[in-house]
Amino acid sequence: MMETKVEEHPCSAAADDVRIIAFCCHYCAFTAADLAGTMRQQYPPNIRIVRLPCTGRLEVNMILQAFVDGADGVLVAGCEPGGCHFIKGNLRARKRVDYTRKLLSEAGIDPDRLEMYYIAASEGPLFAQTSREFTEKIQQLKRQRAGGDGTSQSMNGDGT
Amino acid sequence: MITAERKPFEEIYECAKRHKRVLLLGCGTCVTVCMAGGEKEVGILASQIRLAARERGDEITIDEHTITRQCDAEFFDEAITRKAAEVDAIISMGCGVGVQFCSERFPDKIVYPAVNTKFYGATVEQGVWSERCAGCGECIVAAFGGVCPVARCSKSLLNGPCGGSSEGMCEVDPEHTQCAWQLIYDRMEKLGRLDELEEVQPLKDWSHHRDGGPRTIVREDMKL
Numbered sequence: 001m002m003e004t005k006v007e008e009h010p011c012s013a014a015a016d017d018v019r020i021i022a023f024c025c026h027y028c029a030f031t032a033a034d035l036a037g038t039m040r041q042q043y044p045p046n047i048r049i050v051r052l053p054c055t056g057r058l059e060v061n062m063i064l065q066a067f068v069d070g071a072d073g074v075l076v077a078g079c080e081p082g083g084c085h086f087i088k089g090n091l092r093a094r095k096r097v098d099y100t101r102k103l104l105s106e107a108g109i110d111p112d113r114l115e116m117y118y119i120a121a122s123e124g125p126l127f128a129q130t131s132r133e134f135t136e137k138i139q140q141l142k143r144q145r146a147g148g149d150g151t152s153q154s155m156n157g158d159g160t
Numbered sequence: 161m162i163t164a165e166r167k168p169f170e171e172i173y174e175c176a177k178r179h180k181r182v183l184l185l186g187c188g189t190c191v192t193v194c195m196a197g198g199e200k201e202v203g204i205l206a207s208q209i210r211l212a213a214r215e216r217g218d219e220i221t222i223d224e225h226t227i228t229r230q231c232d233a234e235f236f237d238e239a240i241t242r243k244a245a246e247v248d249a250i251i252s253m254g255c256g257v258g259v260q261f262c263s264e265r266f267p268d269k270i271v272y273p274a275v276n277t278k279f280y281g282a283t284v285e286q287g288v289w290s291e292r293c294a295g296c297g298e299c300i301v302a303a304f305g306g307v308c309p310v311a312r313c314s315k316s317l318l319n320g321p322c323g324g325s326s327e328g329m330c331e332v333d334p335e336h337t338q339c340a341w342q343l344i345y346d347r348m349e350k351l352g353r354l355d356e357l358e359e360v361q362p363l364k365d366w367s368h369h370r371d372g373g374p375r376t377i378v379r380e381d382m383k384l
Binding site: 059060061064065067068103104106107108109 | 168169170200203204207208209210211212215216
């Protein structure tokens with residue numbers, strides 16, 4: 001079982017300080033994350049990447065365990081349909097993500113805290129953009145859970 | 161193998177939340193193969209209960225353990241006995257047999273079932289299981305080309321088919337259930353034994369089935 005425990009962040013008391021686990025395929029999204037860094041693309045530091053040989057390696061309980069260990073959101077990023085190095089790993093991951101969303105819902109967890117994206121290795125900017133958007137969504141959901149309406153406060157201190 | 165499906169989460173959670181500490185006990189045989197109650201499913205259910213308990217403010221500690229078979233005394237070893245002693249209740253992910261045998265092994269513990277036991281079936285493809293045997297106690301498939309009309313015909317007709325057979329499918333569930341008598345006919349035709357189907361099958365003696373009450377097999381030569 002892969003360890004997904006999220007270390008306590010020094011500023012974890014802040015509502016915006018969400019903890020996100022990103023399960024990324026080695027052949028696409030992980031390379032895209034690397035590319036995003038090389039291209040000096042900014043994306044939130046809340047995201048902790050777990051590199052997988054393929055999103056087909058993903059198991060339902062790896063996602064659930066991330067939530068049990070304190071993640072606010074889980075992002076799964078695999079190759080585009082038809083582009084999987086192992087033919088169908090990303091499509092299988094999609095099915096598992098859909099099933100896991102159902103399990104989360106049963107347990108009273110908002111299924112929108114788990115999303116799957118398709119990001120090719122060349123799409124560094126898309127990885128950064130997806131990370132930013134997903135982080136914002138998770139921050140908003142966390143505020144709603146805390147009782148706020150999710151719209152009255154600034155997300156990043158700059159009004160975005 | 162015996163097939164099963166996991167019960168709805170709420171039904172399981174209602175049982176779990178009555179206790180402070182619960183052991184989720186998986187079974188490594190049939191329910192592992194049909195992906196209902198093996199080690200992985202124990203992990204998934206444990207995570208779900210932990211998440212739900214945190215969300216709802218319930219205090220439940222979940223222990224996880226899976227043994228090779230819950231229907232066999234030899235697999236209830238010291239490790240599971242020790243773990244069972246430490247918990248208030250057990251949620252068994254084994255089939256109905258496993259749940260009951262578990263209760264017998266741990267008479268002072270409440271044992272809840274986490275799966276609904278379905279049928280004796282085969283894995284026809286990954287993720288699809290289909291009934292093949294009804295455990296009637298007196299196998300008759302030899303007369304039907306190896307296809308069991310008791311388990312696979314919706315009416316268990318021994319002299320079929322009925323009028324509900326359409327394009328090879330059964331009217332009871334035309335989407336998933338093949339007409340057993342179509343299968344029997346096709347198979348016997350392939351084997352060149354169609355003439356045998358002209359024989360009228362006599363009434364089946366159901367006393368070997370559940371009608372004769374709970375059944376026990378005793379092998380004196382195997383007893384210790």
